[in-house]
Amino acid sequence: MARIDLEHIRHAYGAKPKSENDYALKEVHHEWNDGGAYALLGPSGCGKTTLLNIISGLINPSEGRILFDGKDVTHLSTQDRNIAQVFQFPVIYDTMTVYDNLAFPLRNRHVPETEVDRRVKEIIEMIGLGGWAGKKAQGLTADQKQKISLGRGLVRSDVSAILFDEPLTVIDPEMKWVLRSQIKRLHKQFGFTMVYVTHDQTEALTFADKVVVMYDGQIVQIGTPAELFERPRHTFVGYFIGSPGMNVLPAKIDGSTATIGGETIALNFRPEIKSGAKTELGIRPEFVSIGREGMPVAISKVEDIGRHKIVRARFADQPISIILDEDGEIPAEPRIAFDQKAINIYADSWRVGGEA
């Protein structure tokens, strides 16, 4: 277990990066606390896996340093960093038994056989493959194989951190819940530093204490699930988190009022905006209310998804989503209002001027 510091890490896959766009990973400067559970969330190709592989040492960053507990490990090999990593697709050693698969990382490190036996038996019970110890790993199902991959990561009690690279992609939905809660339980029990890469927001939000959202090679926001929901720092975070995502509407900002189309909305703060910036107003569908008062809106579609209804509408010629309670009514001439506290203002996609 260790604290992990990433100091001004940048990485380009090409040999000589010329412009900022040649970097698969733009500058990342971040500290992962000892014993923390982090999720790295972002769309495919945003650099999540690159960042993870830099931490584990499978990739050497083009620039920057990595410290484990203050010790520079940038040029240490994966073995020497003492990291466990679970990959997207199950990696198992076909010709070995389930037991030997789990024992493999320990035996490679010359752990005494009695200790190997104790650890393997413990893990094999934990991942629910107790009856399979002597079976060859070859004939197992995909989720059993992935459990073995997980188990190989967990079997080493002294690891600096455990990294998960979308480990539940190949697992059936109901099994996902089981495995995810097992990982969480292990985290509570042993206090490993865990970094969990995913593009599934539910997975990220339920797993992690802190979610790191990545977009286009950079970290756009680090925060608790609540922070990401209420105060997205970047419009991308607004879109990406939440279902449906945040409504982002082009708006003119003048002092502490915002104008969308012909409608003027009062703000409870005065955003500081550089002149010439593209300004937008962000509001989550949860904080838009429908009633007889407020600004006119044209309803185009109502989706009933059980717990609540999602109303798709057009407001000031922009598409907008509104979340309505299951028993909520839509009046004949619907009007909408924004919850003032939940409004975020963005200039060039970045959130501006908080509680001024």
Added chain:
Amino acid sequence: MEKTWNNKAWFMVLPVLVLVAFSAVIPLMTVVNYSVQDTFGNNEFFWAGTDWYVDVLTSDRFWDALTRNLIFSAIILAIEIPLGIIIALNMPKKGLGVPVCLVLMALPLLIPWNVVGTIWQVFGRVDIGLLGRTLEALGINYNYVQNPIDAWVTLIVMDVWHWTSLVVLLCYAGLVSIPDAYYQAAKIDGASRWSVFRYIQLPKMKRVLLIAFLLRFMDSFMIYTEPFVVTGGGPGNSTTFLSIDLVKMAIGQFDLGPAAALSIIYFLIILLLSWIFYTVMTTSDAQS
């Protein structure tokens, strides 16, 4: 599931059956025919029963040639399979080196067999050959025309040069199909180079190795052209393999009966050994 019988379907496969009959079954049955009869020409045949088979199986000539064949195949397999694996492991996985290596590897496979024989025949000659002259200059007494050991070494080196590429290409195909995640996981697990080979690469190459092994066994066991061109079976009988002996018997001495019997026996040996290898290798796989 009920199968529908469609008699018209037979007509569809008939052309192939006829073709196979002419190209394989009829010649084979002709050989069987010769092997149980005696003839003095004029198309007159006398029933000989199993006499020819007994003759062949009790002759030293057959057992000597068979022993040479088995030793030759064993040496070939013992060199080419490990060497092929080692070369495949060290071949580049990406970049410009890949096509360069692949073309270099494929070159010997593209040369006709008798040309390969001719190349080495000339290459090894002490009077004009590069290899022969060089060895002589180095003070090594090498003469494949007179020394049986030298003749064997020449044939083995030639076969290794000619056919190791096949093993390399097959192994390489197996190796490149291994996803990167396996190597990454092995690094994470702290696996040694040997463990990576033993538990990741070898299991993934197993199927192609089986094919490589069978192909190399069958081909080396049936080898004819190259020793015929290089040594002609000599010096003495030291490189007379079954195939060479067979041709001597059939064409040289015109002993059609014994030659036919030998052909059948030869064929059955290859069939039997291939079947044994295949069964042993695949059942050890299935037990896991």
